[in-house]
Amino acid sequence: MTNLRLAVAPHDHVRFCDSVVGLAGKIRDLITVPKTIDELQSFLNRSDSGWPGQVDFEKITLAVTLLYAIGAAVPAENDRIVASQ
Numbered sequence: 001m002t003n004l005r006l007a008v009a010p011h012d013h014v015r016f017c018d019s020v021v022g023l024a025g026k027i028r029d030l031i032t033v034p035k036t037i038d039e040l041q042s043f044l045n046r047s048d049s050g051w052p053g054q055v056d057f058e059k060i061t062l063a064v065t066l067l068y069a070i071g072a073a074v075p076a077e078n079d080r081i082v083a084s085q
Helices: 002-008 021-032 036-043 059-067
Strands: 073-076 080-081
Touching: 021 080, 036 059, 059 073, 059 080
Parallel strands: none
Antiparallel strands: 073 080
């Protein structure tokens, strides 16, 4: 029973800045106008972005995929991403 409980509710704490869900929320705020993944990465890695630390391309891609999966983002022209209405 203990192993099942740990699998469902892990005891390790994940910092907000390391969370794909948290990153997806930040990206959702940024894509009110269409942006490419490269533009998102450049912005998020700036010191004035409001996001703690550096974000790698893989996490941004996972966060964008999550936004697509829940219908919070849609593809736009020229390989850009925009928030769904």
